């Protein structure tokens with residue numbers, strides 16, 4: 367009891383930095399929140415995502431995924447939902463399928479970040495798709511390596527997608543290779559991919 371109270375007192379005095387821009391302020395500053403409200407745009411790969419020219423949303427997403435900074439979940443989740451809705455605009459009866467997390471990532475984080483952001487849009491359950499063979503973290507890989515890493519790496523249960531229009535969604539879209547591999551698995555399961563979305567798209571030259 368004493369330690370919790372002491373922790374709260376310490377929190378009140380320690381400087382707080384914004385999870386997006388890093389400036390000393392609130393856990394997620396007004397400027398970065400307003401960047402979340404930008405309208406989604408469609409990339410040349412056909413992925414709807416929120417523009418992130420300053421990479422503030424990318425930093426906030428990393429803080430959420432890797433350091434459980436839950437203060438950013440609401441704004442990032444709203445932005446993600448708008449991108450997913452934009453990908454499904456004009457399509458009736460489409461279902462939304464999330465890129466499945468690797469088991470090792472789930473175990474390390476203790477939660478599925480993309481699923482945690484997707485509140486507000488109905489998505490298929492985690493059992494609908496899974497990683498079917500070991501694959502590396504895509505970060506730091508070249509475009510060709512990314513494609514090889516994920517090709518044939520997903521399986522989709524036909525029960526959820528057969529004969530249906532499907533929107534695929536991820537958190538970060540870089541080369542589109544992950545969403546492309548999932549689209550192949552949807553096709554094998556008898557579904558038809560009609561749209562793709564991510565929270566943010568990363569320009570290829572920013573890949574690292």
Ligand SMILES: [Zn+2]
Nearest residue numbers: 384387395398
């Ligand atoms: Zn900020």
